[in-house]
Amino acid sequence: MTAVQTANRICLDDYAAVIGAGEIEELRILARPLLGRRVEMVNSTAVGGGVAEMLNRIIPLAQDLRLSFRWDVITGGEDFFAVTKAFHNALHGAPYHPQPRDFEIFREYQQRNLHRLPLDAEFVVIHDPQPLGLIDDRPPGKNQWVWRCHIDLSHPNSVVWDFLNSYVSRYDASIFSSPEFARQLPIPQYLFYPAIDPLSEKNRELPAEFIAEVLARYQIDPLRPILTQISRFDRLKDPLGVIRAYRIVKRYFDCQLVLAGGSACDDPEGAQVLKEVHHAADGDSDIKVLELPAWAPLEVNALQRASSIVIQKSLREGFGLTVSEALWKKKPVVASAVGGIPTQVIHNHTGLLAHSVEGTAYQIRFLLSHPQIAARLGERGHEHVKENFLITQNLKRYLTLFLALGGAV
Amino acid sequence: METPQTPFNFFTVSYLTRIGNISAMTLSEFRAGLEHCSDASIFHHTFQTLSTHHFLTEGFSNDFAQWVLADANRDALAEQLAALDIRDYSSIAALRADLCMVVRDFCEQHPEFANQSTLEPFFFCESIEVTVPLGRAAKTLDEFREGVSHLSHSSFYFHFISSRLRLQLRTNDFSHWLADGLGLMTLAENVNRIDVYTNTLDSAREKLLRLVDRERRKHDGSADREPHLSR
Numbered sequence: 001m002t003a004v005q006t007a008n009r010i011c012l013d014d015y016a017a018v019i020g021a022g023e024i025e026e027l028r029i030l031a032r033p034l035l036g037r038r039v040e041m042v043n044s045t046a047v048g049g050g051v052a053e054m055l056n057r058i059i060p061l062a063q064d065l066r067l068s069f070r071w072d073v074i075t076g077g078e079d080f081f082a083v084t085k086a087f088h089n090a091l092h093g094a095p096y097h098p099q100p101r102d103f104e105i106f107r108e109y110q111q112r113n114l115h116r117l118p119l120d121a122e123f124v125v126i127h128d129p130q131p132l133g134l135i136d137d138r139p140p141g142k143n144q145w146v147w148r149c150h151i152d153l154s155h156p157n158s159v160v161w162d163f164l165n166s167y168v169s170r171y172d173a174s175i176f177s178s179p180e181f182a183r184q185l186p187i188p189q190y191l192f193y194p195a196i197d198p199l200s201e202k203n204r205e206l207p208a209e210f211i212a213e214v215l216a217r218y219q220i221d222p223l224r225p226i227l228t229q230i231s232r233f234d235r236l237k238d239p240l241g242v243i244r245a246y247r248i249v250k251r252y253f254d255c256q257l258v259l260a261g262g263s264a265c266d267d268p269e270g271a272q273v274l275k276e277v278h279h280a281a282d283g284d285s286d287i288k289v290l291e292l293p294a295w296a297p298l299e300v301n302a303l304q305r306a307s308s309i310v311i312q313k314s315l316r317e318g319f320g321l322t323v324s325e326a327l328w329k330k331k332p333v334v335a336s337a338v339g340g341i342p343t344q345v346i347h348n349h350t351g352l353l354a355h356s357v358e359g360t361a362y363q364i365r366f367l368l369s370h371p372q373i374a375a376r377l378g379e380r381g382h383e384h385v386k387e388n389f390l391i392t393q394n395l396k397r398y399l400t401l402f403l404a405l406g407g408a409v
Numbered sequence: 410m411e412t413p414q415t416p417f418n419f420f421t422v423s424y425l426t427r428i429g430n431i432s433a434m435t436l437s438e439f440r441a442g443l444e445h446c447s448d449a450s451i452f453h454h455t456f457q458t459l460s461t462h463h464f465l466t467e468g469f470s471n472d473f474a475q476w477v478l479a480d481a482n483r484d485a486l487a488e489q490l491a492a493l494d495i496r497d498y499s500s501i502a503a504l505r506a507d508l509c510m511v512v513r514d515f516c517e518q519h520p521e522f523a524n525q526s527t528l529e530p531f532f533f534c535e536s537i538e539v540t541v542p543l544g545r546a547a548k549t550l551d552e553f554r555e556g557v558s559h560l561s562h563s564s565f566y567f568h569f570i571s572s573r574l575r576l577q578l579r580t581n582d583f584s585h586w587l588a589d590g591l592g593l594m595t596l597a598e599n600v601n602r603i604d605v606y607t608n609t610l611d612s613a614r615e616k617l618l619r620l621v622d623r624e625r626r627k628h629d630g631s632a633d634r635e636p637h638l639s640r
Contacts, residue, residue, distance in 0.1 A: 020561065021559075022560055022564070023561045023562070025543075026563065026564065029541055030423060030541055032541075179532030180532070182428045190425050190427055190428065191426035191427070191428050342529065346462075346465070346469070346479075349465050350465075353479075387461055387463070387562070397425065400424070400537075401425055
């Protein structure tokens with residue numbers, strides 16, 4: 001029963017240069033009533049994925065506030081994770097006909113983990129559906145249980161949702177990333193936006209020489225406009241639609257297109273999409289299709305910073321944090337009005353939204369023709385992220401939630 | 410300048426956003442939502458949005474107007490909703506009544522638009538407020554200036570914008586104390602005139618500090634003539 005040890009010690013004061021010393025001081029003041037009170041976060045993996053990435057930063061920041069935050073990970077066999085993966089896809093609306101044995105497997109592993117984990121903190125935060133059933137061991141009336149749902153529940157498979165809802169309704173509160181992703185629940189539902197870390201390798205400032213070196217490595221011309229979409233090679237990210245939009249823009253501007261995403265070698269569908277992307281690129285040397293290593297934050301950062309315009313032309317999207325990453329770098333963004341994107345891209349204020357290939361192309365042309373407007377959108381986008389989508393805001397929301405639930409104020 | 414009987418106590422505020430159970434896909438549903446949502450919801454989408462979107466100083470007034478513009482595509486209604494200035498309201502009930510009236514009048518005048526589907530739904534949310542004292546207080550104009558200059562956005566917002574509802578007056582915490590505590594009526598009035606819609610929180614604070622500095626210079630210049638002046 002060993003808690004996850006986060007990789008680094010992170011000093012909250014390092015963020016003062018980004019958000020201001022006053023904000024840091026207020027985080028410390030908000031944390032004071034929580035000193036000596038324990039928080040336990042539970043999820044299903046210590047490495048890989050957005051939740052682990054976020055916990056790897058939130059836990060050390062909370063510890064820097066001298067708060068007692070602990071992070072535990074449940075264990076499970078292949079059968080358990082096969083079931084939870086199927087649940088995950090079904091909650092996103094994929095077809096799935098669960099068998100009674102699937103539910104038994106889910107329950108069995110909850111029981112096994114109940115004996116491994118303390119779950120006795122004043123505030124227990126369960127992330128996503130995998131550890132949801134741990135609430136079975138809840139001592140009556142002693143602590144506060146919160147379910148943090150990172151996925152979109154707007155169109156779930158009803159059988160799977162009914163099963164999971166029998167657990168959810170026993171929690172004290174729930175957290176969703178967007179009102180659109182929430183369900184009608186008998187417990188309070190709070191809105192916590194996902195967040196980026198401005199000091200992480202993916203978002204921190206980079207030396208101009210490094211950015212130039214990355215561009216040279218991928219044979220991207222820094223003197224001509226660069227349009228970039230960073231995303232997996234996934235049909236829902238519509239890379240073929242991005243190429244079509246680029247071809248329309250290319251009639252008016254001598255631009256380049258960068259489509260960069262993780263390697264598709266272990267993802268059969270991704271490999272197929274990548275093949276289709278190469279086919280659509282049709283040997284155009286100004287279309288750079290980059291298969292980045294699984295973890296290449298500095299390269300992603302450099303490509304975003306070098307871009308003239310960042311595109312996120314998704315057909316469906318979760319929250320789409322790559323948008324916030326681009327906005328943080330003061331980049332003008334043209335994105336689809338799907339999922340959590342309109343929360344980040346407020347049309348005409350912090351970026352431009354589009355609903356089609358043609359619309360995407362038009363907005364890109366508009367911004368390339370009006371660089372001052374593009375720069376202003378980028379500036380405001382940066383402020384929007386600073387105010388709403390930084391990890392320090394996420395920490396503040398957790399502190400506020402615990403203060404509200406714990407009646408300390 | 411008078412000596413205040415009570416110091417100005419600085420607070421900070423943090424908000425949780427609670428997702429409500431009301432949403433709207435048409436202007437008719439939106440009108441019903443405005444009528445039935447909680448006071449905390451009206452507050453969230455009008456007062457609180459000035460904090461979370463304070464950096465937008467052109468054409469963004471409140472969440473309702475933005476949704477009507479971007480998702481219902483009804484520019485005239487959006488303009489009317491955006492024109493409602495929260496500084497004119499000292500109660501949520503009065504603000505809600507005017508919001509409802511504007512939408513009701515539009516739906517009655519344009520019944521053809523009332524039940525058209527919007528691009529995206531509007532989700533009524535509400536703000537849960539947690540306030541904590543900062544442990545700092547000001548008894549003089551100098552201390553007040555020092556305190557204001559170090560406030561976070563949320564703290565500045567709490568005292569300058571959301572305080573209007575708490576005080577139930579058409580003023581803010583700063584102006585209230587400057588007038589009642591220090592007797593600086595003109596300064597209080599000038600601070601209260603700073604436009605929260607066309608300024609960011611940062612630029613509003615800069616203007617406030619400039620007004621305070623001007624007042625301090627005035628008293629510095631007359632210090633010899635007014636030796637009793639409290640600083």
